[in-house]
Amino acid sequence: MSVYRDPVDGSEYRLDEPRWRSAAGRPLWIDPGSGLDRSDIDVAARSLWRYRAALPVVFSDPISLGEGSTPLLEREWERGGRPLFKLDFLNPTGSFKDRGTSVMLSYLRDRGIRSVLEDSSGNGGSSVAGYGAAGGLRVKIFAPASTSSAKIAQVRAFGAELQLVEGLREESENEAIRQAQGDAFYASHNWQAFFLQGTKTLAYELWEDLGFRVPDNVIVPVGAGSSLLGCWLGFRELLGAGQIQRMPRLFAAQPLNCSPVDASFTAGTDDPVERPVSPTIAQGTSIARPLRLTQMIAALHDSGGSTVAIPEEDIVHALDLLCSNGLFVEPTSASAAAAYSALLTAGRITRAEETVVLLTGSGLKAAPTVADLVDGILR
Amino acid sequence: MSVYRDPVDGSEYRLDEPRWRSAAGRPLWIDPGSGLDRSDIDVAARSLWRYRAALPVVFSDPISLGEGSTPLLEREWERGGRPLFKLDFLNPTGSFKDRGTSVMLSYLRDRGIRSVLEDSSGNGGSSVAGYGAAGGLRVKIFAPASTSSAKIAQVRAFGAELQLVEGLREESENEAIRQAQGDAFYASHNWQAFFLQGTKTLAYELWEDLGFRVPDNVIVPVGAGSSLLGCWLGFRELLGAGQIQRMPRLFAAQPLNCSPVDASFTAGTDDPVERPVSPTIAQGTSIARPLRLTQMIAALHDSGGSTVAIPEEDIVHALDLLCSNGLFVEPTSASAAAAYSALLTAGRITRAEETVVLLTGSGLKAAPTVADLVDGILR
Known part of the structure; x- marks a missing residue:
């Protein structure tokens, strides 16, 4: 039976009581489960809930807006490449975060939670506000005062309470945790382990998209790492269940301006390594001290993949x-596409290999910025 | 064999030469085809191209970004209703227009067209710019100077040339037609008959979504009428092919401030009827003189449906x-949801009937406006 586990001290907690951290105050984790057989897929569900057999608890009443089941599209690319783009920006609130949010909030609501707090500089907040609305939950979002106006507008429209917090991104988190008392649960997409249970459906879906095979490589933009760790979990489970014969190599794309995972990985450690941080257009991955660094480094090694740090101009x-190519995405998504080019150039992947590039967020969330960047106005 | 037909003088034109109007200068039309059998569905295609067997020509190389295959979601609603929302705002460029554009531009490119002109106040322009980019076509968009900044940004980012035109919406059309010469084809989503061949996949998809049944009612927002006529075409074809036993009733939702279809329908005519026009928040349906009024009225009668004109506050x-409910859409989409409530109240549909409400465009295209409306700031 699955449990929450603190990977540092090994302490374990039952899943029937929602927790966002261990007794020692560290993020919790749910180990890979037993996966599923392709006959376990609920083919009538056009959403990630078709893979619910792979989730570690039974869900009585999922909060679903049709998340997942996104297109996988082969396109010609520079350097003769032909990557497969996974269009996760076509999720209900405009980002891949909806996978994690749908599962996390469904889990919490099933266990009686009616009010949630979340901190986010962007897509996570929109997503929790949207699914909170869909699920009849009270939602309060804490966001840095610098958050893009489209994302703030979305949070407001969903009827969530919004508190803008001055200062660095961390201040929003601190404020959310300060207010997480009584019946208000801290439903952080970075802390809550069930968020990764949602993002792991990416692996199941790619496997099904490709006719129950895995690609050679999967490149994801990495900030807090929920898409990377989700993919790792899902593919590990499929491997454990004997559904696939090998892991795809997982590659973490980070903006060079904020690349703590790349810094540690290239230094051969899973401890934080000093590297200067500066602003980046890939805001979704601008996380200087990711909570789950150790697990990310382990996932990259386990899969045979690595990291790529991308300069802003790339x-x-x-x-x-x-x-x-007709793909209107956020700058954060573009870092994964840039990593594909960089990996090809460096010979770390080849054109002949099958490589999936995850596109995480809609360009409509920052439309004028995207247009100005593409037009060269902001370069 | 299918042909382009001018419904007024009956003149016919072969489909192998692209045309956007008849010799007499009127919009052309392609009559319902022979439809398809469910075994003709290309189940490997996760896009509207799964229904390509129902299209009137053979496509050698579709321009596809994964359009179609959108979620169909049942939600609780006011007055005890439980409509099924079709989430067509989750299409690749953020609106249902991608269905029409994908088929229209694929048809044109297959026939040697390399440069297209289009006029649009919004979603049509973004869609043609996006699919033009995906298909390697040169695109020029003519838009009213008042077009929303997110839509303009999207057109720019896709690399299309953009000409803003002062004056009413019609001035943009006139300017596009003036410049449609030489190798630049006028690929108007309102004029080109193949656009409706794309939107007709809505009917096929609803039929498949519901397990190869049709709903009792389908409510769509109507401006130029491409979703209404597309639905009518598709359901007619399914009926002709013996796949369904009856047409669903089709209902056209229009903002009262600009409701020419409702004006003619309620007056019992298919000629234009005088009714004052004023600005509406449902910009996507703000079309005072729709090209295909006669066909729309006929489609409504044929299906047993009707029209609903919605006041702004509704x-x-x-x-x-x-x-x-977690559904972040454009105001235009909301007019169809408002029509559902109005039809229930008037007893024109019942709660027990199965009713689909089409949600056409993403709220992210006008995020601050949506939030201000919902917050009551713009009321």
């Missing part, structure tokens, strides 16, 4: 190329 | 309710 170039 | 109320 992110802009990839964004331009994506838009020229 | 559109805002429905927008608020949709957002409270």
Whole structure:
């Protein structure tokens, strides 16, 4: 039976009582489960809930807006590449976060939670506000005062309470935790382990998209790491269940301006390594001290993958190329496409390999910025 | 064999040469085809191209971004209703227009067209710019100077040329037609008959979503009428092919401030009827003189449906309710949801009937406006 586990001290907690951290105050984790057989897929569900057999608890009443089941699209690319783009920006609130949110809030609501707090500089907040609304939950979002106006507008429209917090991103988290008392649960997409149970459906879906095979490589933009760790969990479970014969290599794309995972990985450690941080257009991955660094490094090693740190101008170039292909995404998504080019150039992947590039967020969340970047106005 | 037909003088034109109007200068039309059998569905295609067997020509190389295959979601609603919302705002560029554009531009490119002109106040322009980019076509969009900044930004990011035109919406069309010469084809989503061949996949998809049944009612927002006529075409074809036993009733939702279809329908005519026009928040349906009025009236009668004209405050109320359900859409989409409530209240449909409400465009295209409307700031 699955449990919450603190990977540092090994303490365990039952899943029937929602927790967001261990007794020692660290993030919890749920180990890979037993996966599923393809006959366990609920083919009538056009959403990630088709893979609910792979989730560690039974859900009585999922909060679903049709998340998942996104297109996988092969496109020509520079350097003769032909990556497969996973269009997760076409999720209900405009980002891949909806996978995690749908499962996390469904789990919490099933266990009696009626009021949640979340801190976010962007997509996570929109997503929790949207699914909170869909599920009849009271939602309060804490966001840095600098958050993009489209994302703030979305949170407001969903009827969530919004508190803008001055200062660094961390201040929003601190304020949310301060207010998490009584019946208000801290439903952080970074802390709550069930969020990763949602993002792991990415692995199941890619496997099904490809006719029950895995690709050679999967490249994801990495900030707090929920898409990376989700993919790792899902593919590990499929491997454990004998449904696949090997892990795809997982690659973490980070903006060079904020690349703590790359810094540690290239230094050969899973401890934080000093590297300067500066602003980046890939805001969704601008997280200087990711909570789950150790697990991310382990997942990268386990899969045979690695990290790529992308200079700002290469992110802009990839964004331009994506838009020229009809794919209107956020700059954060473009870092994964830029990483594909960089990996090809360095010979770390080849054109002949099958490589999936995850596109995480809609360009409509920052439309004028995307257009200005592509037009060269902001370069 | 299918042909382009001018419904007024009956003149016919072969489909192998692209045309956007008849010799007499009127919009052309393609009659319902022979439909398909469910075994003709290409189940490997996760897009509207799964229904390509129902299209009137063979496509050698579709321009596809994964359009179609959108979620169909049952939600609780006011007055005890439980409509099924079709989430077509989750299409690749953020609106249902992608269905029409994908088929229209694929048809044109297959026939050698490399450069297209389009006029639009919004979603049509974003869609043609996006699919033009995906298909390697040169695109020029003519838009009213008042077009929303997110839509303009999207057009720019896709690399399309953009000409803003002062004056009414019609001035943009006139300017596009003036410049449609030489190798630049006028690929208007309102004029080109193949656009409706794309939107007709809505009918096929609803039929498949419901396990190869049709709903009792389908409510769509109507401006130029491409979703209404598309639904009518598709359901007619399914009926002709013996796949369904009856047409669903089709209902056209229009903002009262701009409701020419409702004006003619309620007056019992298919000629234009005088009714004052004023600005509406449902911008996507703000079309005072729709090209295909006669066919729309015929489609409504043929299906046993009718029209609903919605006051602005009811559109805002429905927008608020949709957002409270986690569905972040454009005001235009909300008019169809408001029509559902109005039809229930008037007893023209019942709660026991199965009713689909089409949600056409993403709220992210006008995020601050949606939030201000929902917050009551713009009321």
